[in-house]
Amino acid sequence: MSNSEARQRARGDVVLFSRRMQQEHLTYWTGGNISRRVEGEPHLFAVTPTNTPYDTLEPDDVCIATIDGEVVDGRKAPTSEFPLHTLMYRRRPEVGGIVHTHSIGAMTMAVLGWTLPPILTGWVEATGGAVVTARYSRPGTEEMADFTAEALADRGACFLRHHGLLAIGADLHHAYQAASVTEGAAQVYLQARAFGPVPELPEEEVRWIADDWRAQWKIAAEASQS
Numbered sequence: 001m002s003n004s005e006a007r008q009r010a011r012g013d014v015v016l017f018s019r020r021m022q023q024e025h026l027t028y029w030t031g032g033n034i035s036r037r038v039e040g041e042p043h044l045f046a047v048t049p050t051n052t053p054y055d056t057l058e059p060d061d062v063c064i065a066t067i068d069g070e071v072v073d074g075r076k077a078p079t080s081e082f083p084l085h086t087l088m089y090r091r092r093p094e095v096g097g098i099v100h101t102h103s104i105g106a107m108t109m110a111v112l113g114w115t116l117p118p119i120l121t122g123w124v125e126a127t128g129g130a131v132v133t134a135r136y137s138r139p140g141t142e143e144m145a146d147f148t149a150e151a152l153a154d155r156g157a158c159f160l161r162h163h164g165l166l167a168i169g170a171d172l173h174h175a176y177q178a179a180s181v182t183e184g185a186a187q188v189y190l191q192a193r194a195f196g197p198v199p200e201l202p203e204e205e206v207r208w209i210a211d212d213w214r215a216q217w218k219i220a221a222e223a224s225q226s
């Protein structure tokens with residue numbers, strides 16, 4: 001695959017997953033953003049533009065930028081939360097995709113500043129375990145990237161205080177899985193609390209299931225070496 005084909009493919013994936021984010025009601029209006037690295041050029045990534053309704057998004061609207069923050073191609077400016085993406089890709093070379101959503105369950109957890117405990121097997125497989133709320137920071141600042149780095153040390157997702165959710169993965173598929181499945185788990189947790197204390201999975205089970213989540217990073221590392 002040539003570099004220009006790889007860039008177009010990355011743009012196409014950003015459009016595809018943006019549409020999914022809208023269809024699954026993981027955001028409202030133009031909120032949230034999505035990015036993925038360009039195959040063969042890991043210093044580049046494709047990212048959603050600012051202020052563009054997702055149902056009108058076309059591949060050429062998607063920006064191609066360097067992980068240092070320089071836009072190299074695109075007819076629109078990148079998302080206002082651009083530093084969240086550049087800093088994450090710079091700090092975590094193993095991260096290949098990022099999904100940021102404003103979904104109801106995640107926003108509720110983020111407003112309350114709660115931790116989502118390990119309650120469902122499919123969700124532990126998608127995130128690696130309990131998901132915490134990162135300390136409050138202003139949207140679009142480097143501080144937000146600092147605070148989320150702590151919360152994402154060994155997890156596929158975290159809540160952003162008074163804001164929404166941030167998910168990462170070895171590729172966009174895994175990042176989106178973490179964002180989508182966390183939303184379902186957050187809604188289940190909030191409903192289950194109405195009936196009393198919510199039972200958690202035993203620690204041993206969480207560790208065992210989380211191995212499936214960790215496998216994505218090993219597979220990606222092996223693929224990049226071959």
Ligand SMILES: [Zn+2]
Nearest residue numbers: 032100163164
């Ligand atoms: Zn946001």
